[in-house]
Amino acid sequence: MxxxxxxxxxxxxxxxxxxxxxxWLPWLAPPTEAELTERQHVSLVDAARSKSPxxxxxxxxPDILEARTRTDKDIFYNTGSGLPRAERELAAAAxxxxxxxxxxxxxxxxxxxxxxKRPDDVRRLLDTGVSADLGERWNAIxxxxxxxxxxxxxxxxAHVTRLRAAGLDDAEIVDVINGAAFFNWANRLMLSLGExxxxxx
Amino acid sequence: xxxxxxxxxxxxLSPDSPxxxxxxxxxxxxxxxQASYGALFEPAHPGSVTAQERSAxxxxxxxxxxxxxxxxxxxxxLSRTSPPPPFSAALSAEILLGRANGPYGAYPKGxxxxxxxxxxxxxxAEAHRAALGSRITAALAHVHMLVFHPRDASAAxxxxxxxxxxxNTDIVTLSQLVAFLAFQIRAAAGxxxxxxxxxxx
Numbered sequence: 001m002x003x004x005x006x007x008x009x010x011x012x013x014x015x016x017x018x019x020x021x022x023x024w025l026p027w028l029a030p031p032t033e034a035e036l037t038e039r040q041h042v043s044l045v046d047a048a049r050s051k052s053p054x055x056x057x058x059x060x061x062p063d064i065l066e067a068r069t070r071t072d073k074d075i076f077y078n079t080g081s082g083l084p085r086a087e088r089e090l091a092a093a094a095x096x097x098x099x100x101x102x103x104x105x106x107x108x109x110x111x112x113x114x115x116x117k118r119p120d121d122v123r124r125l126l127d128t129g130v131s132a133d134l135g136e137r138w139n140a141i142x143x144x145x146x147x148x149x150x151x152x153x154x155x156x157x158a159h160v161t162r163l164r165a166a167g168l169d170d171a172e173i174v175d176v177i178n179g180a181a182f183f184n185w186a187n188r189l190m191l192s193l194g195e196x197x198x199x200x201x
Numbered sequence: 202x203x204x205x206x207x208x209x210x211x212x213x214l215s216p217d218s219p220x221x222x223x224x225x226x227x228x229x230x231x232x233x234x235q236a237s238y239g240a241l242f243e244p245a246h247p248g249s250v251t252a253q254e255r256s257a258x259x260x261x262x263x264x265x266x267x268x269x270x271x272x273x274x275x276x277x278x279l280s281r282t283s284p285p286p287p288f289s290a291a292l293s294a295e296i297l298l299g300r301a302n303g304p305y306g307a308y309p310k311g312x313x314x315x316x317x318x319x320x321x322x323x324x325x326a327e328a329h330r331a332a333l334g335s336r337i338t339a340a341l342a343h344v345h346m347l348v349f350h351p352r353d354a355s356a357a358x359x360x361x362x363x364x365x366x367x368x369n370t371d372i373v374t375l376s377q378l379v380a381f382l383a384f385q386i387r388a389a390a391g392x393x394x395x396x397x398x399x400x401x402x
Binding site for chain 1: 394
């Protein structure tokens, strides 16, 4: 069987960064919920993700999906030590803003807002971009995330020195590196396998 | 796990180094990043993406990032699959031809268009296509976009892969491989930089 992509000619994709909840439309056919094998169900980790065309599409290769998901969850949710969740989400949102993933930025800007209680700063990051002045500690995290997103990578000793001067210890800097680095993974999947859509009202 | 930790290896961290011990505090992140590498490069279910294709793409991605230790690591993996010498020569030449500075690309027309950044649209040189074969030729063009300008991704880019014989599931695997490397290379490079930046006592 020859496979073809799924176009979405009627979709009005968002043209600005937003805090609103968005939908996502796949360009390749995901398995339907009924078609998911037991292995694919397990690879979703959260049963509710079987409703998501994005995760069902990734379930075509369940072994890497499961490892990806468990990496993601531990980098962001394991807050027993290290950087506060709000600043991990800031690194994710800044990376997504810089790479240009409108969908990813919306999700993680909402999380950053929830965990930081700094809605105005998060909105400035989305509206103005990664040069927005968010106070030195956040500026240092955003600058480090932006430098890590560059190819070739532009993250250097000056970024580490600035993070330390802003009060981060090495374990917290490792969390910045992992959070920002991970979104270079997530952004590329989200951007290249489908497109964002305004959520149905 | 008896295998050496790949991110520690690529970052140049010995197991008893301070940063390796910081990484040990988040064993799930460490194990699942390693499991992600395993799922992509030592897959239990390789499907129809060959070991040589996986290593060739990884060599290209690592070469585009211009991180010497990491590029050497993946090039060694490719050598172990015994590619024909003209294939390796063409791939090495394409790495040099493909070098650029990302992220760049265009947003959907609208208020973000002022943030569009121009950059090269790469394709494999005519002279190298026969040696690389049609599947890898199509893959490298897509992979270059994913590495440097993922916000230019489109359904048409995926159609070219389908036309070159990549199935829907193959494309998910290929996308995960490139996106994972975007994470792994940044995590390792970030840790290497952090290790090299002396802590203020």
